[in-house]
Amino acid sequence: MVTDTAVPRPRSSLPGPQGLPLLGAKMHLLQLYLHPFVRLRELYTTYGDIVVLTRNNPMLVFAFGPQHNFSLLSNPDLFYASSEKSFEKVPRGTAFTHILRNNLQHLDGEPHQRQRHLMMPAFHERQIVNYHRDIVEQTQSLLDSWGIGRELDLAREMQRLTQNVVDKTLFGLADDEKVARLRAQIHKLTKVMALGAGLPIDFPGLPYRQALQLAQKFATEMRELIEQKRGQAEATDMLTVLSQSHDEVGEKLTDDQVIGQVFAFYTTAYQTIANALTWTNFLLMQHPHILANLLAELDEKLHGAPPTSAQLSQLPLLEGVIKEGLRLFPPAIIGKRIAMSTCELGGYELAAGTTIVYSEFLTHRLPELYTEPNRFRPERWLTLEPSPYEYLPFSAGQHRCIAAPFAMQELKIVLAIMLQRYRLALRPNLKLSVDFTMRAKPGMPVRIFAQDRQFKRTPVRGPILDMLEGI
Numbered sequence: 001m002v003t004d005t006a007v008p009r010p011r012s013s014l015p016g017p018q019g020l021p022l023l024g025a026k027m028h029l030l031q032l033y034l035h036p037f038v039r040l041r042e043l044y045t046t047y048g049d050i051v052v053l054t055r056n057n058p059m060l061v062f063a064f065g066p067q068h069n070f071s072l073l074s075n076p077d078l079f080y081a082s083s084e085k086s087f088e089k090v091p092r093g094t095a096f097t098h099i100l101r102n103n104l105q106h107l108d109g110e111p112h113q114r115q116r117h118l119m120m121p122a123f124h125e126r127q128i129v130n131y132h133r134d135i136v137e138q139t140q141s142l143l144d145s146w147g148i149g150r151e152l153d154l155a156r157e158m159q160r161l162t163q164n165v166v167d168k169t170l171f172g173l174a175d176d177e178k179v180a181r182l183r184a185q186i187h188k189l190t191k192v193m194a195l196g197a198g199l200p201i202d203f204p205g206l207p208y209r210q211a212l213q214l215a216q217k218f219a220t221e222m223r224e225l226i227e228q229k230r231g232q233a234e235a236t237d238m239l240t241v242l243s244q245s246h247d248e249v250g251e252k253l254t255d256d257q258v259i260g261q262v263f264a265f266y267t268t269a270y271q272t273i274a275n276a277l278t279w280t281n282f283l284l285m286q287h288p289h290i291l292a293n294l295l296a297e298l299d300e301k302l303h304g305a306p307p308t309s310a311q312l313s314q315l316p317l318l319e320g321v322i323k324e325g326l327r328l329f330p331p332a333i334i335g336k337r338i339a340m341s342t343c344e345l346g347g348y349e350l351a352a353g354t355t356i357v358y359s360e361f362l363t364h365r366l367p368e369l370y371t372e373p374n375r376f377r378p379e380r381w382l383t384l385e386p387s388p389y390e391y392l393p394f395s396a397g398q399h400r401c402i403a404a405p406f407a408m409q410e411l412k413i414v415l416a417i418m419l420q421r422y423r424l425a426l427r428p429n430l431k432l433s434v435d436f437t438m439r440a441k442p443g444m445p446v447r448i449f450a451q452d453r454q455f456k457r458t459p460v461r462g463p464i465l466d467m468l469e470g471i
């Protein structure tokens, strides 16, 4: 807990690996980046649930397990998601700064609450039903392009699909050229964004100059679009909803806020869902009996058709499979918070400015929360009801993923359509691993067959075997 009657221990006594001569803590950070899953587990088993990795200012502390997740995520006034320090060097007043700052994950306190409240209508249960048709159409169109007998990289295909879904549900435009242009602008800006914010020097050839120009171009195009959307009473895409949203006293999102939030959606929306689809498919390919049971459920309820919105809540095994996939391979393996004032965590005193990392991945693999934690057991979700701090693929608290219901809907629709139509077979003997961003390395090469129910497991090699039991 954050507060305790006992006197907190000084931060100098926090357990953790010693910095190395010359390199300091850099080597530990590099190891974490290169071998995140092994290293997170090692830190926890060697040092316990509170571990310090960087002792000099600002301190970097890891806090593992549901109790610390609760402390960090349920105290938004004490633990911020973002720090003003990250942006303080970037001059205000440009389209670039507006995009950088108007991102829910970069906002805290009252500004975060206000913008989030105005964005909620885009993800309300009544609204996400409107995205259903787009998701079905985009999935069918991608699957039509797959030929029986072909080998393709499932990870790339899932990325193509989720990008197309974001394009449609977010912009709702029939003009494909315009969508492609907006998409290209977002990708280019994403590439130079961090460098530009880190070195905000407006000089030809430097990333900051490029970021300023790209942001300006994107903002100009988006302003025109927002103007159009404000006049379209019937449209149901996310941009229309955001452009027209207002609260009880008539307050609206400004154009700059809509533009920043759209940019943030775009950059977080598709890769997370693509990774979840890739790994869930992998787990199913490795567990033929579960796949057979899932297909029996889909056959019985859907008879080969895509699920309707009403049917999405009537497929318990599909739901269990997706939840279990997100437990074992959460698209965000860690998250962070920053202490806004001196505080106590796990009996230690922490200084204001300390960065504290929590881990969805590690929490989901704790044996005291999940029996056989490294085993794919979707049926556990028929009875299991963990707290929001024990199961948190979408995080918890005020910054919990605003789009979680949308993401769950997309995962269910895509899987239900795909599995009924095709059987996928993993390339035999593949050496498979997963990186810090949860991407499959070297991708997920699969061969496509018509759904003939001839399921069999294909052996895999490599680091993936250390992450799972029973494959």
Ligand code: HEM
Residues within 6 Å of the ligand: 081, 104, 105, 106, 116, 264, 265, 266, 268, 269, 270, 272, 273, 276, 330, 331, 332, 335, 336, 393, 394, 395, 396, 398, 399, 400, 401, 402, 403, 404, 406, 407
């Ligand atoms: C399987 C898919 C997804 C996963 C696992 C996921 C995961 C997450 C996580 C862990 C956070 C919380 C970060 C924190 O607490 O600091 C988050 C926040 C967020 N996500 Fe997602 N996400 C997914 C899909 C999406 C999609 C499709 C969108 C947009 C259409 C989206 C938009 C956002 C936004 C705007 C936030 C910030 C919320 C806030 O700070 O108030 N996410 N997501």
